[in-house]
Amino acid sequence: MNSERRAIALFGGTFDPVHFGHLRMALELKEALGFDEMRLLPSHQPRHRQSPGVSAERRREMLALAIRDCPELTLDDRELCRGGDTYTVDTLEALRAELGESVSLSFCMGLDSLLTLPTWHRWQRLLELAHLVVATRPGWHLPEEGEVAELLRSHEGEPRSLRESPAGSIVVREQTLLPISATRIRQLIERGQSPRFLLPDAVLQYIEDKQLYRTATESGC
Numbered sequence: 001m002n003s004e005r006r007a008i009a010l011f012g013g014t015f016d017p018v019h020f021g022h023l024r025m026a027l028e029l030k031e032a033l034g035f036d037e038m039r040l041l042p043s044h045q046p047r048h049r050q051s052p053g054v055s056a057e058r059r060r061e062m063l064a065l066a067i068r069d070c071p072e073l074t075l076d077d078r079e080l081c082r083g084g085d086t087y088t089v090d091t092l093e094a095l096r097a098e099l100g101e102s103v104s105l106s107f108c109m110g111l112d113s114l115l116t117l118p119t120w121h122r123w124q125r126l127l128e129l130a131h132l133v134v135a136t137r138p139g140w141h142l143p144e145e146g147e148v149a150e151l152l153r154s155h156e157g158e159p160r161s162l163r164e165s166p167a168g169s170i171v172v173r174e175q176t177l178l179p180i181s182a183t184r185i186r187q188l189i190e191r192g193q194s195p196r197f198l199l200p201d202a203v204l205q206y207i208e209d210k211q212l213y214r215t216a217t218e219s220g221c
């Protein structure tokens with residue numbers, strides 16, 4: 001085991017808006033798996049879903065507010081700066097070029113995201129560049145057949161795998177995830193109801209100040 005290898009985790013998402021489900025998951029994964037860094041990585045424009053409800057700049061500001069008193073979590077805004085359609089493989093290639101071949105990179109996701117992996121751009125390349133860390137989410141189950149099941153069998157790893165090599169393992173973490181979604185938060189605000197206690201107060205204050213999510217078609221970029 002190479003205990004000297006630096007281990008960096010990335011937690012990607014649209015964060016529209018960021019909520020306590022994301023923040024708890026990121027913090028728990030960092031502590032449980034002993035990552036040196038846990039970077040929140042907001043997507044600019046994911047191809048697989050509707051445009052984010054609010055602009056990249058506002059989603060970046062909400063994330064910065066959410067983690068301003070939490071030194072364990074950092075913001076990596078390279079996908080917002082790159083602009084255009086967001087593909088994780090491009091981000092991981094850029095990180096590899098920047099950080100070198102020996103650093104361990106782990107891309108963290110909920111199980112719902114893992115189930116869509118075969119639809120991701122150049123998805124077979126992802127495990128050459130990084131490990132995948134998958135947190136189970138209430139109501140979702142690991143697949144028993146199909147491409148994702150095969151991938152899980154052929155790349156199955158344990159927490160120590162994340163430092164033994166720079167990339168190539170899938171580590172599944174059973175952990176209780178808070179039943180919160182950004183969709184629900186947007187719906188509550190649209191209906192004039194409060195999403196308080198689902199996301200940090202500073203983020204809620206920002207949403208109120210800027211009057212975000214009042215309609216389903218707030219402008220995005």
Ligand SMILES: Nc1ncnc2c1ncn2[C@@H]1O[C@H](COP(=O)(O)OP(=O)(O)OP(=O)(O)O)[C@@H](O)[C@H]1O
Binds near residue numbers: 015021178180184
């Ligand atoms: N409650 C939660 N707890 C832990 N992880 C979550 C939670 N909600 C989403 N995630 C994970 O966070 C990542 C980013 O998710 P995303 O930004 O799409 O949030 P979301 O709440 O699912 O948003 P939306 O409802 O708009 O789809 C994904 O990997 C997803 O699996």
Ligand SMILES: O=C(O)c1ccc[n+]([C@@H]2O[C@H](COP(=O)([O-])O)[C@@H](O)[C@H]2O)c1
Binds near residue numbers: 012014
């Ligand atoms: O690269 C892709 O094709 C791709 C397809 C779907 C999702 N992703 C990434 O997966 C992360 C979670 O996506 P989402 O839609 O749940 O916010 C986020 O970082 C996305 O950029 C990436």
